[in-house]
Amino acid sequence: MTVNVGARSASSQPGSTTAGTVEFRGVTKSFPTADGAHLVLRDISLTIPPRHIVALIGASGSGKSTLLRLAAGLGEGPTTGEATIDRTPVQPYDSRCGVAFQEARLLPWRSVFENVSLGLPRSLDKDAGKARVRELLELVGLSEFTDHRPREISGGMAQRTSLARALARDPEVLLLDEPFGALDALTRLRMHDLLLDIHAASPTTVLFVTHDVDEALKLADTVLVLGKEERNGETIPGATVIDVVEPKEARPRSTTSDEFGELRHRLLDRLGVELSSEA
Incomplete structure (x- = not known):
C-alpha cells in the first residue's frame, strides 16, 4: 500500500520554517535470528507532508517503533527501500530529527536546564543556545525549575524536559515513541494539550x-x-500499513462525538479488539 497522507491537512498553517517531508519508499526491515531473517516491516511506502501530525498504532511487535527509528536514523537503515527527509536520505542519528521516548532518559547529575541544552545543535553560539533553552522551558512550563535535578521533579515534568530537549535543535521532524505511556491519566491529558x-x-x-x-x-x-x-487464508510475514484514518473534526476533538466513536470502533476492530454490541 502506498500512502500519501495529508490531502486535507488540519495543521497546514504557515509559520514553520523547519518542517520536513518524511518519505518511506518501498521500505522493508528484517533482523537476523538463529532461524534466519525475521521480517518486521514489509513494503512501506508512505509520504508525510510538512507540519502534519501522524500517529502510528498497531499490536505489540507490529514494527511501530522500528519504523520510527528508521525515520530518525537510529540503528541500521532499511533492509530494502529508502527513508528520506525532504528527499534526502536519512543519516545515522539524523540531526534534522528530534526524538523523545517513553522514558525521559535525563542525565541525573545535570539540571533541567543542562539536560535541555544537550539537544542544542553544536553550531549554535552559547548566548543563542541559552536563549533557546529559556524559551523552550517557558513553553513547556518549567521556567521555575531550571536548576532542579531529575530526582527533584515529577514524571510529567521529566517528560516535559525530554520534549523540550527534543525541540532544542528546532527539528524538521519530531519523533515520539510512546512519549506519554508511562504517565498517569491526568498528566497524560495535560501532555496532550502541551503537545x-x-x-x-x-x-x-x-x-x-x-x-x-x-x-x-x-x-x-x-x-x-x-x-x-x-491472503488466501494465510498471514503474510511482515507488517505494513493496513488502514488509514483521517478525522474530519478539527482539534480540539470531543471524545464523545459521533465521528470519534465511529473511528474508535473502526481502529479497535482493525487491532483485533472485540467490542460488544452495546459498546
Whole structure:
C-alpha cells in the first residue's frame, strides 16, 4: 500500500520554517535470528507532508517503533527501500530529527536546564543556545525549575524536559515513541494539550507511536494502522500499513462525538479488539 497522507491537512498553517517531508519508499526491515531473517516491516511506502501530525498504532511487535527509528536514523537503515527527509536520505542519528521516548532518559547529575541544552545543535553560539533553552522551558512550563535535578521533579515534568530537549535543535521532524505511556491519566491529558500548544507555536512534522487509540484520534491529523495482511487464508510475514484514518473534526476533538466513536470502533476492530454490541 502506498500512502500519501495529508490531502486535507488540519495543521497546514504557515509559520514553520523547519518542517520536513518524511518519505518511506518501498521500505522493508528484517533482523537476523538463529532461524534466519525475521521480517518486521514489509513494503512501506508512505509520504508525510510538512507540519502534519501522524500517529502510528498497531499490536505489540507490529514494527511501530522500528519504523520510527528508521525515520530518525537510529540503528541500521532499511533492509530494502529508502527513508528520506525532504528527499534526502536519512543519516545515522539524523540531526534534522528530534526524538523523545517513553522514558525521559535525563542525565541525573545535570539540571533541567543542562539536560535541555544537550539537544542544542553544536553550531549554535552559547548566548543563542541559552536563549533557546529559556524559551523552550517557558513553553513547556518549567521556567521555575531550571536548576532542579531529575530526582527533584515529577514524571510529567521529566517528560516535559525530554520534549523540550527534543525541540532544542528546532527539528524538521519530531519523533515520539510512546512519549506519554508511562504517565498517569491526568498528566497524560495535560501532555496532550502541551503537545498541541507546541505544535501550534512551532508546527513541525510529527510522527508518534502510541497504543492508545483515543490518544491517536485526539492528536493526529492522520492515524496509520500497522499490521499483517492475510491472503488466501494465510498471514503474510511482515507488517505494513493496513488502514488509514483521517478525522474530519478539527482539534480540539470531543471524545464523545459521533465521528470519534465511529473511528474508535473502526481502529479497535482493525487491532483485533472485540467490542460488544452495546459498546
